[in-house]
Amino acid sequence: xIADFEYFAPKTVEEALSLxxxxxxxxxxxxxxxxLLVILKQRLFTPEYLIDIKGISALDYINYEEGRGLRIGxxxxxxxxxxxxxxxxxxxxxxxxxxxxxxxQTRNWGTIGGNICHGDPAGDPAPVFIALKAKLKxxxxxxxxxxxxxxxxxxxxxxxxxxxxxxxxxxxPTPAPHTGTAHDKLMVMKGDMGIVGAAVSxxxxxDGKCEDARIALSNAASVPLxxxxxxxxxxxKVLNDALLAEAGEVASAEADPLADVHGSAEYRREMVKxxxxxxxxxxxxxxRAA
Amino acid sequence: MKGEPKELRLTINGKPYELKxxxxxxxxxxxxxELKLTGTKVGCLDSACGTCTVHIDGKAVRSCSVLALxxxxxxxxxxxxxxxxxxxxxxxxxxxxxxxxxxxxxxxGMVMSAKALLAENHNPTREEIREAIQGNLCADEGYVKYIExxxxxxxxxxxxx
Numbered sequence: 124x125i126a127d128f129e130y131f132a133p134k135t136v137e138e139a140l141s142l143x144x145x146x147x148x149x150x151x152x153x154x155x156x157x158x159l160l161v162i163l164k165q166r167l168f169t170p171e172y173l174i175d176i177k178g179i180s181a182l183d184y185i186n187y188e189e190g191r192g193l194r195i196g197x198x199x200x201x202x203x204x205x206x207x208x209x210x211x212x213x214x215x216x217x218x219x220x221x222x223x224x225x226x227x228q229t230r231n232w233g234t235i236g237g238n239i240c241h242g243d244p245a246g247d248p249a250p251v252f253i254a255l256k257a258k259l260k261x262x263x264x265x266x267x268x269x270x271x272x273x274x275x276x277x278x279x280x281x282x283x284x285x286x287x288x289x290x291x292x293x294x295x296p297t298p299a300p301h302t303g304t305a306h307d308k309l310m311v312m313k314g315d316m317g318i319v320g321a322a323v324s325x326x327x328x329x330d331g332k333c334e335d336a337r338i339a340l341s342n343a344a345s346v347p348l349x350x351x352x353x354x355x356x357x358x359x360k361v362l363n364d365a366l367l368a369e370a371g372e373v374a375s376a377e378a379d380p381l382a383d384v385h386g387s388a389e390y391r392r393e394m395v396k397x398x399x400x401x402x403x404x405x406x407x408x409x410x411r412a413a
Numbered sequence: 414m415k416g417e418p419k420e421l422r423l424t425i426n427g428k429p430y431e432l433k434x435x436x437x438x439x440x441x442x443x444x445x446x447e448l449k450l451t452g453t454k455v456g457c458l459d460s461a462c463g464t465c466t467v468h469i470d471g472k473a474v475r476s477c478s479v480l481a482l483x484x485x486x487x488x489x490x491x492x493x494x495x496x497x498x499x500x501x502x503x504x505x506x507x508x509x510x511x512x513x514x515x516x517x518x519x520x521x522g523m524v525m526s527a528k529a530l531l532a533e534n535h536n537p538t539r540e541e542i543r544e545a546i547q548g549n550l551c552a553d554e555g556y557v558k559y560i561e562x563x564x565x566x567x568x569x570x571x572x573x574x
Contacts, residue, residue: 124437124439124458125437125439126437127415127416127435127436127437128415128436128437129414129415129436130419130436130480130482132482132485153480156478156479156480156483157460157478160439160460160478160479160480161459161460161478163437164458164459171415173436175480175482175483177483178483178485202472225548226463226547226548227473227526227529227544227545227547227548228463228466228473228474228475228478228526228548229460229475229478229548231472231473231474232469232472232474232475232478232479312547313544313547314547314548
C-alpha cells in the first residue's frame with residue numbers, strides 16, 4: 124500500500140540533523156505519523172528517505188519557568204499536553220484545545236511538532252499558538268533559528284522548514300497580566316477537524332480597556348490565519364458584546380476559506396463570525412478573572 | 414536499500430519477537446498478515462474507525478497508523494493478550510454478559526480502549542467512558558450497551574464497590 128522508502132530511526136537530535144543534512148529535500152521526517160501516513164497510503168507523496176524521529180526521547184518534554192514561559196519539545200504527544208498539570212494551571216487553553224484534537228488513540232501517538240509541521244490549515248494547535256505569541260525553534264546541522272509561529276505557515280500543507288531543518292521546540296511566553304485566551308471550533312462530533320475554529324487572546328490594562336488582542340483562525344484560509352484587522356477593532360477599547368461581534372464580522376471579511384464537503388466558503392465565513400465571538404467572549408471573561 | 418527488510422525487536426502480548434520487516438509495513442499488517450494475530454480488525458485502514466486499536470507501552474493507539482518499525486523496543490498488547498488463558502478479562506466478560514456485542518467487528522478495539530481507560534481510572538464517569546471510546550465506531554450503534562458494560566467491568570475490577 125505504502126511505496127518503499129529507505130528508513131532511518133535516529134536516537135538523538137544530532138543523528139537526525141546529520142541525516143537531514145545529508146539527504147535534504149529527498150528526506151521526509153516522520154514523528155507520530157498520524158497525518159503523514161494518510162498521505163503515504165494514498166501515495167500523494169513518495170519520499171526516498173524516511174527519517175523517523177519518534178524515538179528521540181530528548182524532544183519529549185514540557186517545561187515551565189516563571190518569566191521564561193513554557194517550552195514544549197516537538198515530540199511531546201498531544202495527550203501529554205492535554206493531561207499536563209503545569210499546562211492546565213498556566214495555559215488551560217492548550218489543554219482544552221488538545222482535548223478536541225482527534226481521538227485519544229491519535230493523541231497518544233501523534234506529536235505536537237508533527238501536527239504543526241504538517242501545515243494543515245484545519246489544525247487546532249497553530250491558531251492557539253499564534254494567539255499565545257508562540258515561537259518555534261528550528262534546528263539544523265550546526266545551528267538553529269527561531270521563527271514566530273504565525274510566520275511558519277506558507278501555504279496549504281507548506282511550512283517554512285528549509286531542507287535539512289526540523290522543528291525542535293515550541294516556546295510560549297508567559298502572558299501579560301490580565302490576559303485570557305480561549306479556543307473553540309465547529310465540530311459535528313467531538314474530535315472532528317474544525318469546520319472552522321477560532322483562538323482569541325485578550326489582554327486588559329488597569330483601566331479595563333483592551334491593551335492587546337490576538338485572533339487566529341483555522342480552516343478559514345490556506346494557512347492558519349491571523350485576523351489582524353479584527354484585532355484592531357478591539358485594541359484600545361472597553362470591550363462589550365457588540366464590539367466582539369464586530370470583530371467577528373471583520374475576521375469573516377479577512378477570511379478566505381476553501382470549500383469542501385464539510386462546508387461551503389460562504390458557510391465558513393458565517394461560522395467565523397460565530398466562533399470568533401464565542402472564543403472572544405470566553406477570553407474576555409478569563410482576562411477579567413485573571 | 415529501499416525495501417530491504419529491517420530488524421525489529423519488540424514484545425507482543427508478553428512474548429519477545431525478533432523479526433525482519435519492510436519499513437513500509439504498518440503495525441496492523443505485521444500483526445495480522447505476518448504474525449496471524451487476526452483478533453485485531455481492519456475497518457477503514459485510514460485512522461477513522463478504531464477497530465485496529467492496540468496498546469503500545471500501555472497506551473491505546475491505532476495500529477493502522479503506526480509503522481511496525483516504530484514499535485521497535487516497545488511492548489505491544491493486542492486483543493489476544495487481554496484474557497488470561499481461558500479466563501476472560503472482566504471487560505470481555507461484562508460485554509458478553511451484558512449483551513454489548515452486536516456483530517462484534519468493533520469489539521476488539523472497544524476492549525482495548527476500555528482497558529486503557531480502566532488502567533488509569535478505576536472509577537470513570539459515564540462521560541469519561543464515552544470519551545475513552547469516542548475513537549471507536551460501532552456501525553450497529555451499540556454504544557449504550559458498551560458504556561454500561563464498561564461501567565459493570567469497572568465495578569467488578571474494584572471488587573464490586
